[in-house]
Amino acid sequence: xxxxxxxxxxxxxxxxxxxxxxxxxxxxxxxxxxxxxxxxxxxxxxxxxxxxxxxxxxxxxxxxxxxxxxxxxxxxxxxxxxxxxxxxxxxxxxxxx
Amino acid sequence: xxxxxxxxxxxxxxxxxxxxxxxxxxxxxxxxxxxxxxxxxxxxxxxxxxxxxxxxxxxxxxxxxxxxxxxxxxxxxxxxxxxxxxxxxxxxxxxxxxxxxxxxxxxxxxxxxxxxxxxxxxxxxxxxxxxxxxxxxxxxxxxxxxxxxxxxxxxxxxxxxxxxxxxxxxxxxxxxxxxxxxxxxxxxxxxxxxxxxxxxxxxxxxxxxxxxxxxxxxxxxxxxxxxxxxxxxxxxxxxxxxxxxxxxxxxxxxxxxxxxxxxxxxxxxxxxxxxxxxxxxxxxxxxxxxxxxxxxx
Numbered sequence: 001x002x003x004x005x006x007x008x009x010x011x012x013x014x015x016x017x018x019x020x021x022x023x024x025x026x027x028x029x030x031x032x033x034x035x036x037x038x039x040x041x042x043x044x045x046x047x048x049x050x051x052x053x054x055x056x057x058x059x060x061x062x063x064x065x066x067x068x069x070x071x072x073x074x075x076x077x078x079x080x081x082x083x084x085x086x087x088x089x090x091x092x093x094x095x096x097x
Numbered sequence: 098x099x100x101x102x103x104x105x106x107x108x109x110x111x112x113x114x115x116x117x118x119x120x121x122x123x124x125x126x127x128x129x130x131x132x133x134x135x136x137x138x139x140x141x142x143x144x145x146x147x148x149x150x151x152x153x154x155x156x157x158x159x160x161x162x163x164x165x166x167x168x169x170x171x172x173x174x175x176x177x178x179x180x181x182x183x184x185x186x187x188x189x190x191x192x193x194x195x196x197x198x199x200x201x202x203x204x205x206x207x208x209x210x211x212x213x214x215x216x217x218x219x220x221x222x223x224x225x226x227x228x229x230x231x232x233x234x235x236x237x238x239x240x241x242x243x244x245x246x247x248x249x250x251x252x253x254x255x256x257x258x259x260x261x262x263x264x265x266x267x268x269x270x271x272x273x274x275x276x277x278x279x280x281x282x283x284x285x286x287x288x289x290x291x292x293x294x295x296x297x298x299x300x301x302x303x304x305x306x307x308x309x310x311x312x313x314x315x316x317x318x319x320x321x322x323x324x325x326x327x328x329x330x331x332x333x334x335x336x337x338x339x340x341x342x343x344x345x346x347x348x349x350x351x352x353x354x355x356x357x358x359x360x361x362x363x364x365x366x367x368x369x370x371x372x373x374x375x376x377x378x379x380x381x382x383x384x385x386x387x388x389x390x391x392x393x394x
Binding site: 048049052053056057060061062063071075086087089090091093094 | 130264266267
């Protein structure tokens with residue numbers, strides 16, 4: 001069985017100077033997934049990069065969770081389009097060689 | 098060292114109010130924030146520039162200094178005196194939050210205000226280190242099979258497994274091999290973009306390969322067998338009688354390896370190009386004429 005590393009939410013709150021409600025809001029928006037074990041709330045360590053990115057955008061651009069969600073959706077679209085563009089460029093090379 | 102027009106950076110003039118500065122900073126920060134512009138060096142550079150401009154103009158004391166000395170920037174001696182006079186300020190502006198590491202301030206800023214400035218209110222927030230980007234040039238033949246390679250990145254040797262079937266332009270991320278984390282945050286990642294050059298006669302589209310094969314007139318007309326090249330060797334092919342020039346056949350599983358799917362390969366498409374005999378003998382010419390007459394009759 002794969003061992004999971006969980007980080008308590010209250011620890012994150014003090015490290016990143018954000019309120020617990022901020023994480024609850026992110027959870028409700030579907031931006032993060034909070035795990036509840038014995039009345040304690042945690043996030044998975046693997047989602048730490050993602051959460052740090054959210055916190056940066058929240059602090060520095062003053063976007064609310066809904067706005068951050070829109071940003072992430074658009075970034076995903078850009079990434080998909082870039083992937084498609086890469087594939088089309090490679091296909092174009094077939095005719096250029 | 099060039100003078101930086103901080104007002105210009107934020108699209109403002111000298112009469113700008115504090116509210117104007119805040120508004121302009123927010124507007125440009127939303128546009129150029131590195132999290133919203135991944136792998137865009139120009140956006141990162143502009144983001145640093147607007148942060149620097151905001152750092153100076155949003156602080157009344159700094160703004161006053163900038164307005165006072167900035168306009169006389171070309172008078173180097175006066176600037177030097179001004180700089181020395183304000184050395185005591187140096188420590189006041191140190192300790193960047195540095196969430197995007199490498200965010201050193203311009204020489205101009207440092208001359209005017211000392212070392213690095215205060216953070217954006219991030220205190221002891223842990224941030225991931227900078228992501229490093231590298232480009233690896235490989236030959237198509239090299240990515241036909243999974244292999245290991247040692248790369249020297251920022252003085253460190255990194256042993257990398259390059260999976261067979263990696264695509265041109267594909268980026269793979271190696272976690273934790275980027276810049277060091279800030280305030281104990283995790284290290285950044287190393288992102289390697291593959292640039293694959295093809296010097297073979299095969300053309301690649303995804304996992305499929307394409308090539309041309311010359312087919313002599315007689316085999317094309319009467320059918321038979323011929324040997325064709327595949328990427329990793331030769332195969333014997335049956336040729337149908339009356340195969341036309343431009344006919345394409347598919348050799349299943351003889352294409353390129355599928356990325357991260359061991360033992361799975363794309364297909365190879367071979368297009369036949371019928372070649373006509375040259376330097377015909379008199380007898381051959383006569384026989385072709387006879388064939389021609391037969392066709393016409």
